[in-house]
Amino acid sequence: MHELTVIENIMNISLQVAEQNNISRISAVNLDVGEMQHLNEQILQHGFDASVKDTIMSRADLKLRWVPVKLKCRDCYHIFEPQNGCYYCPQCKSKDTEIKQGMELTINSIEGE
Amino acid sequence: MEIKVLKNVLDRNNDQAEKNKALLRKHDLVMLNMISSPGAGKTTILEKTIPELLKTKNVGVIEGDAYTSKDAERLQKFDIPIVQINTEGTCHLDSSSVRSAFEQLDLAQLDVIFVENVGNLICPTGFDLGENIRIAVLSTTEGDDKPAKYPMLFRQAKAVVLNKVDLIPYIHFDKDGFFSDLHLLNPSVNTFEMSAFKETGVDEWINWLKAHIT
Ligand SMILES: Nc1nc2c(ncn2[C@@H]2O[C@H](COP(=O)(O)OP(=O)(O)OP(=O)(O)O)[C@@H](O)[C@H]2O)c(=O)[nH]1
Ligand SMILES: [Mg+2]
Numbered sequence: 001m002h003e004l005t006v007i008e009n010i011m012n013i014s015l016q017v018a019e020q021n022n023i024s025r026i027s028a029v030n031l032d033v034g035e036m037q038h039l040n041e042q043i044l045q046h047g048f049d050a051s052v053k054d055t056i057m058s059r060a061d062l063k064l065r066w067v068p069v070k071l072k073c074r075d076c077y078h079i080f081e082p083q084n085g086c087y088y089c090p091q092c093k094s095k096d097t098e099i100k101q102g103m104e105l106t107i108n109s110i111e112g113e
Numbered sequence: 114m115e116i117k118v119l120k121n122v123l124d125r126n127n128d129q130a131e132k133n134k135a136l137l138r139k140h141d142l143v144m145l146n147m148i149s150s151p152g153a154g155k156t157t158i159l160e161k162t163i164p165e166l167l168k169t170k171n172v173g174v175i176e177g178d179a180y181t182s183k184d185a186e187r188l189q190k191f192d193i194p195i196v197q198i199n200t201e202g203t204c205h206l207d208s209s210s211v212r213s214a215f216e217q218l219d220l221a222q223l224d225v226i227f228v229e230n231v232g233n234l235i236c237p238t239g240f241d242l243g244e245n246i247r248i249a250v251l252s253t254t255e256g257d258d259k260p261a262k263y264p265m266l267f268r269q270a271k272a273v274v275l276n277k278v279d280l281i282p283y284i285h286f287d288k289d290g291f292f293s294d295l296h297l298l299n300p301s302v303n304t305f306e307m308s309a310f311k312e313t314g315v316d317e318w319i320n321w322l323k324a325h326i327t
């Protein structure tokens with residue numbers, strides 16, 4: 001249930017950004033979530049709705065954008081999505097790859113007045 | 114009005130993890146973060162590992178447990194510094210709780226710290242503690258499909274211990290399939306086949322550890 005820790009941090013960051021920008025009501029939080037992250041969307045949404053009560057984000061929507069996993073080959077620089085759990089480069093067969101995206105847990109933006 | 118934030122939700126944890134890392138570096142200390150499902154055998158592995166390492170190293174342990182101190186009690190017989198962190202139901206340790214545990218350890222006197230994380234295959238993965246080495250432990254009874262189901266943990270682990278291999282004759286566990294899936298996901302991973310219970314495969318593991326704690 002690390003969803004609750006995630007929500008707590010989302011709220012802290014959002015409220016701080018709102019204060020710095022003279023936002024008195026937050027209407028949405030746009031969150032990028034990498035597909036590598038094991039987050040349960042339902043738990044996240046329910047937990048969020050329960051936690052934001054009595055704050056300036058009480059009516060805010062938590063909008064999730066799932067980011068697919070992409071790897072980059074360190075030998076031929078090919079960028080690809082892993083297929084069937086294989087993280088080798090499909091172009092040059094190199095095993096030396098790095099994760100370029102899919103690990104995100106990032107507040108992209110907040111919306112409000 | 115839309116305001117760009119572009120901030121990692123776990124920034125606060127990551128920042129503290131960096132500070133922990135710096136502290137470990139300062140004391141020339143190696144910290145290992147052991148992650149597995151409940152009951153995969155983390156404490157049993159520590160029970161077999163610690164007496165061997167104690168011959169040449171000073172060992173400390175940070176025990177994460179949701180509510181009890183049972184695991185810490187099992188390790189007390191070694192007469193080493195052990196700090197118990199009760200997470201009050203939370204499913205993972207975080208870098209600030211490890212930082213508070215450091216306060217109770219004499220870091221200058223230690224060579225290695227084992228962190229036994231809370232039994233959970235998912236939640237601890239997102240929380241960097243500042244460890245030097247992340248170890249995933251999987252027991253055979255959990256099934257051979259776990260690398261595909263939990264890619265984040267198995268991709269990030271420096272070593273994977275497959276424990277309870279003594280039970281393979283009684284269950285369906287495709288060991289070759291397991292290791293081949295694991296290597297497709299994480300080509301540079303170090304792997305160990307172990308029965309902590311029957312004490313097989315423990316020597317290879319200890320030799321590898323010794324090579325990484327210098
Ligand atoms: N058959 C067999 N049983 C084992 C082995 N290693 C551990 N066990 C048993 O598995 C059970 C759980 O072991 P623990 O070492 O407590 O597991 P753990 O990962 O520390 O568990 P939590 O801290 O609760 O997450 C105990 O009954 C152990 O005796 C093994 O190699 N083979
Ligand atoms: Mg244990």
Ligand SMILES: [Zn+2]
Pocket residue numbers: 073074075076077078089090091092093094
């Ligand atoms: Zn390539």
